Amino acid sequence: MKEKIAVICVLFVLSVVPGLLFVNQKMAWPSRANERVINITGVGARGAWTLETVNGLNYWWKSFEPATIHMQLDEKVVLRLLSADVFHQFYVPALGIGPVDVEPGYIKKIRYTAEKAGVFQYYCTSMCGGCHFYMQGWIVVTPAGEKPATPRPISCSLCLPAFDRPSEAGAVALGEYLYQNMGCITCHGIAGRGGIENFNYIKTTVPAHDRTAEKIFLTDVEDRRTFLDLIRQGIDPIDPDEPPDIDRYRLVTARFKAAVELIEKGKQAARLDMTGPDPPLHMPAWQDKLSARQIHAIMGYFISLATDRDHEVGADILGNDI
Amino acid sequence: MPTARNITRWTAALLTVLAGAAGFCLLPGPDLPDDGVRRFDIKAEQYAYHPSRIVVRRGDEVRLRLASSDVVHGLYMEGQDLNAFIYPGRLLFNLGRGAAGAGYAPAEEMVFQADRCGKYRYRCSVTCGTLHPFMQGELIVEPNYPFRAGIGSAAGILLAGFLLMATGKRIPPAAGKRRLDLLRAAPPIGWLARRRWLQFALVLPGLALFVLFIIAGFWGSPIGNRNIVITFVWILWWFLLITVLLPFGSRIWCMACPFPFFGEWFQRRRLIGVRPDARRMWRGYKKWPGRFSNIWVQNILFLGLCTISAILVTRPVTTAAVLLGLVLTATVLSAVFRQRSFCNYLCPVSGFLSLYAMAAMVEVRAKDAAVCRVCRSKSCAAGGPSGWGCPWGCHPGRLERNNYCGMCLECIKTCPNGNMTINLRPFCADTRIKGTDEAFKALIMVSVALVYSVTLLGTWGTVKSWANVSEVGDWQGFLIYAGIIWIASLGIFPGIWFSACAAGRRLAGSHGVDVKTLFRRYAFLLVPLGLTAWAAFSFPLIMVNWSYILATASDPLGWGWNLFGTANTAWKPLYPGLMVYIQIPLLLLGLAFSLKRGYAIAASLWEGRKAAVLSLAPAAIVCTAVVMAFIKLFAG
Numbered sequence: 027m028k029e030k031i032a033v034i035c036v037l038f039v040l041s042v043v044p045g046l047l048f049v050n051q052k053m054a055w056p057s058r059a060n061e062r063v064i065n066i067t068g069v070g071a072r073g074a075w076t077l078e079t080v081n082g083l084n085y086w087w088k089s090f091e092p093a094t095i096h097m098q099l100d101e102k103v104v105l106r107l108l109s110a111d112v113f114h115q116f117y118v119p120a121l122g123i124g125p126v127d128v129e130p131g132y133i134k135k136i137r138y139t140a141e142k143a144g145v146f147q148y149y150c151t152s153m154c155g156g157c158h159f160y161m162q163g164w165i166v167v168t169p170a171g172e173k174p175a176t177p178r179p180i181s182c183s184l185c186l187p188a189f190d191r192p193s194e195a196g197a198v199a200l201g202e203y204l205y206q207n208m209g210c211i212t213c214h215g216i217a218g219r220g221g222i223e224n225f226n227y228i229k230t231t232v233p234a235h236d237r238t239a240e241k242i243f244l245t246d247v248e249d250r251r252t253f254l255d256l257i258r259q260g261i262d263p264i265d266p267d268e269p270p271d272i273d274r275y276r277l278v279t280a281r282f283k284a285a286v287e288l289i290e291k292g293k294q295a296a297r298l299d300m301t302g303p304d305p306p307l308h309m310p311a312w313q314d315k316l317s318a319r320q321i322h323a324i325m326g327y328f329i330s331l332a333t334d335r336d337h338e339v340g341a342d343i344l345g346n347d348i
Numbered sequence: 349m350p351t352a353r354n355i356t357r358w359t360a361a362l363l364t365v366l367a368g369a370a371g372f373c374l375l376p377g378p379d380l381p382d383d384g385v386r387r388f389d390i391k392a393e394q395y396a397y398h399p400s401r402i403v404v405r406r407g408d409e410v411r412l413r414l415a416s417s418d419v420v421h422g423l424y425m426e427g428q429d430l431n432a433f434i435y436p437g438r439l440l441f442n443l444g445r446g447a448a449g450a451g452y453a454p455a456e457e458m459v460f461q462a463d464r465c466g467k468y469r470y471r472c473s474v475t476c477g478t479l480h481p482f483m484q485g486e487l488i489v490e491p492n493y494p495f496r497a498g499i500g501s502a503a504g505i506l507l508a509g510f511l512l513m514a515t516g517k518r519i520p521p522a523a524g525k526r527r528l529d530l531l532r533a534a535p536p537i538g539w540l541a542r543r544r545w546l547q548f549a550l551v552l553p554g555l556a557l558f559v560l561f562i563i564a565g566f567w568g569s570p571i572g573n574r575n576i577v578i579t580f581v582w583i584l585w586w587f588l589l590i591t592v593l594l595p596f597g598s599r600i601w602c603m604a605c606p607f608p609f610f611g612e613w614f615q616r617r618r619l620i621g622v623r624p625d626a627r628r629m630w631r632g633y634k635k636w637p638g639r640f641s642n643i644w645v646q647n648i649l650f651l652g653l654c655t656i657s658a659i660l661v662t663r664p665v666t667t668a669a670v671l672l673g674l675v676l677t678a679t680v681l682s683a684v685f686r687q688r689s690f691c692n693y694l695c696p697v698s699g700f701l702s703l704y705a706m707a708a709m710v711e712v713r714a715k716d717a718a719v720c721r722v723c724r725s726k727s728c729a730a731g732g733p734s735g736w737g738c739p740w741g742c743h744p745g746r747l748e749r750n751n752y753c754g755m756c757l758e759c760i761k762t763c764p765n766g767n768m769t770i771n772l773r774p775f776c777a778d779t780r781i782k783g784t785d786e787a788f789k790a791l792i793m794v795s796v797a798l799v800y801s802v803t804l805l806g807t808w809g810t811v812k813s814w815a816n817v818s819e820v821g822d823w824q825g826f827l828i829y830a831g832i833i834w835i836a837s838l839g840i841f842p843g844i845w846f847s848a849c850a851a852g853r854r855l856a857g858s859h860g861v862d863v864k865t866l867f868r869r870y871a872f873l874l875v876p877l878g879l880t881a882w883a884a885f886s887f888p889l890i891m892v893n894w895s896y897i898l899a900t901a902s903d904p905l906g907w908g909w910n911l912f913g914t915a916n917t918a919w920k921p922l923y924p925g926l927m928v929y930i931q932i933p934l935l936l937l938g939l940a941f942s943l944k945r946g947y948a949i950a951a952s953l954w955e956g957r958k959a960a961v962l963s964l965a966p967a968a969i970v971c972t973a974v975v976m977a978f979i980k981l982f983a984g
């Protein structure tokens with residue numbers, strides 16, 4: 027008799043524990059009849075807010091799909107935001123959601139009614155590791171009856187197997203490498219060409235860098251070459267032992283210095299509409315991630331972009347299509 | 349009997365310790381700038397701060413500028429109760445007290461007055477990745493009196509110990525002989541001990557938790573400090589095991605352990621009752637091969653787990669996999685081998701439980717040896733109508749050490765003469781280490797405690813990233829780290845120990861006892877020392893991370909539940925200022941017991957007091973050095 031009770035107890039424990047977990051999970055979040063719950067998990071290691079379930083078994087190897095969150099117009103949803111590793115922020119400026127702090131272990135719930143149709147970009151606005159600047163995606167709100175848009179998910183190119191690291195020979199190459207690897211490229215565009223939308227930003231798009239040379243008064247090709255040589259040799263252009271033969275060198279260094287300082291200290295992006303939300307992309311302070319030399323290298327890369335552009339222009343004139 | 353002579357001896361000993369403590373406190377400290385305001389730039393990075401150690405003088409105003417270079421970190425300053433959230437890519441951090449939220453404001457500097465001397469740690473307060481719970485730096489406020497007093501007292505205890513040895517009785521009485529028959533003193537315990545359902549009732553809740561742990565590890569949150577399998581196993585269970593269960597309950601854990609549960613069930617085909625053919629049930633089962641009938645396999649497996657411990661204790665999935673693996677192994681083995689072969693020879697936990705059970709303050713023993721001598725049935729070993737034969741393969745009637753007694757209390761039920769009982773006894777009452785395997789276990793445990801204190805409680809980010817290879821991928825560093833663990837615990841420390849014993853033998857006059865015996869028997873010195881060092885290591889775990897235990901009790905899988913309303917318990921260390929005042933006395937206590945028991949062992953090995961005392965000296969010095977190393981790591 028006792029023996030039977032004991033066996034029943036064991037079987038009870040083996041089956042009821044998983045059962046209770048399952049039931050409690052179902053009961054714990056009773057979605058209101060007219061609300062849909064969307065679980066969104068931030069995975070810093072993969073640079074994605076994902077709709078997939080992240081657990082102990084899959085976190086370590088799976089490359090989670092960045093979420094494209096679909097909603098019907100006028101649909102009521104609950105966004106449950108959680109983190110699978112570190113601190114993140116979830117921000118959808120165009121919809122007025124966030125920025126929401128998502129600390130590991132604390133789940134944030136946001137009730138939202140989709141009132142505007144369209145495709146809206148969401149962001150992670152707290153640096154969360156190497157892939158952070160790719161941690162973006164789309165919320166698609168579709169009117170009933172229409173076919174939902176399918177914007178291309180933004181996945182971390184640094185994590186793609188194809189991402190090849192340029193060799194670090196030479197300051198300009200190093201600068202280019204850092205420009206990609208540090209994620210500057212995600213805000214300032216491929217080859218510094220800019221054009222990246224920044225919601226409610228006074229200048230609309232994040233500044234480009236292919237005009238940096240002109241901005242710091244290095245208009246002459248020779249001057250640029252001399253200046254780049256300084257950087258290549260590891261000489262601080264702001265304070266060289268002997269001033270190089272460059273036009274308006276004082277002005278150049280002053281501008282150069284200001285740019286370096288901006289990279290070091292970062293800058294909040296100003297709003298276009300003062301009553302609107304903060305722009306999602308602001309210039310981070312890089313002083314704790316990049317050394318002075320690395321920043322000089324990146325500046326060197328920016329300056330070299332002007333030369334490239336000149337060449338392209340030259341090629342255009344000659345009628346060569348490259 | 350407190351004779352006048354004894355009182356003088358003990359007073360002198362006490363004075364020696366105090367003099368040691370005071371002497372070290374009076375030594376001049378390091379030269380530090382004297383300008384009243386000290387500024388530091390501290391950069392946080394997974395999983396360390398740079399600089400990881402800052403030294404100031406008492407009374408200085410300390411100004412810290414904080415920055416992070418990868419993810420959001422926190423910085424909680426012990427002793428000041430100041431907390432900061434540090435955001436990478438931003439120049440300002442959020443500064444406040446207590447839980448996040450109200451009262452936090454952007455700041456450029458964390459400013460405070462270093463008004464009390466000692467060691468204070470700054471710890472990460474925001475989950476920032478796998479090794480987050482171990483991310484810390486240290487602020488030393490000079491003069492660091494607790495540390496100096498600790499070192500001085502250790503030296504003092506060494507001197508005082510030898511003073512007492514040199515002046516005491518010629519041959520000391522064998523140590524720790526007092527016993528209190530617990531079953532007679534407290535009959536309800538006896539009643540309980542004889543219940544056949546007792547073990548089952550203890551295992552069952554453990555089994556439920558075990559199932560929960562496995563599910564949580566695999567399907568719960570990947571964040572260690574947000575998953576019950578990590579917080580309950582590596583913080584709560586480990587702490588209770590080392591500081592409570594083991595010293596006060598011997599291997600009582602083995603009674604409640606779910607690992608061998610299924611195996612034992614299938615062997616016995618009973619959960620509670622006893623089979624009438626119990627004496628013949630082992631036909632068909634193999635005996636564990638004699639060559640492996642020692643704890644070497646356990647030693648190796650334990651070291652293996654230690655090598656990956658930084659990963660093991662921070663990833664829920666690895667812990668769950670190891671737990672599941674152990675249960676499966678135990679079950680499979682018990683289908684082939686007799687009784688608890690898995691526990692006796694394989695289980696990596698069992699190895700150190702057997703060693704430190706020698707220090708435990710309880711034991712299961714025969715009341716009267718004479719009764720056992722004339723006993724014909726030997727039921728305690730072979731089984732009888734009211735209980736199974738000892739599943740650990742002991743002969744309980746003749747038990748003289750705790751090592752391989754799993755505290756299942758079966759023999760108390762089985763003995764037809766009611767001759768088995770549970771005794772209370774003094775700390776460290778079994779002093780005989782019998783095999784080289786056991787001696788190595790003692791050496792391994794102390795080495796590993798030292799390595800862990802450096803890796804997990806230390807401030808060195810490089811070592812952490814070596815140990816954290818599965819995330820960082822620095823295999824070369826990992827090899828160095830693994831090499832240090834294995835070579836230190838199987839080569840260097842045993843080498844030092846061997847030399848100390850050889851030197852002791854020389855000092856004592858080089859005859860009588862061989863070095864190997866000394867190596868083994870004196871290894872017992874490392875039992876009280878090792879156990880207290882592990883306890884000192886484990887206190888910070890619970891004092892710093894207790895909030896994670898509460899949080900995961902309410903939200904075991906990190907799915908956002910709140911079962912008991914504690915899911916949002918804010919992280920905050922519990923009385924961090926008390927930490928060194930717990931750790932240092934524990935370590936000193938361990939040292940004192942090492943010397944005391946060491947002298948008893950020496951006296952039983954050597955003829956004459958002089959030889960005994962001299963032979964012990966080098967080993968005692970090594971022990972003191974080890975204790976000082978721990979004090980340095982914890983308080984210096």
Ligand SMILES: [Cu+2]
Nearest residue numbers: 421472476483
């Ligand atoms: Cu941290």
